Amino acid sequence: MKRQKRDKLTRAHAKGYQAGISGRSKEICPFQASDARSQWLGGWREAMEDRQLGMTVR
Numbered sequence: 001m002k003r004q005k006r007d008k009l010t011r012a013h014a015k016g017y018q019a020g021i022s023g024r025s026k027e028i029c030p031f032q033a034s035d036a037r038s039q040w041l042g043g044w045r046e047a048m049e050d051r052q053l054g055m056t057v058r
Helices: 008-021 034-052
Strands: none
16 A cells, blocks of 8 residues: 655645754755745744744754
């Protein structure tokens, strides 16, 4: 049985979250399409909030 790929926008959000939680700059966003870029930045912002609350894994 084949696995379904995750939705591209969900994947963009998750990748943005991973970049943010690891302390990377939002300038490294790899997406050009506005929808995917917006999701990536949303994930990045969410990760930054989590980092401020001390939710980082070291």
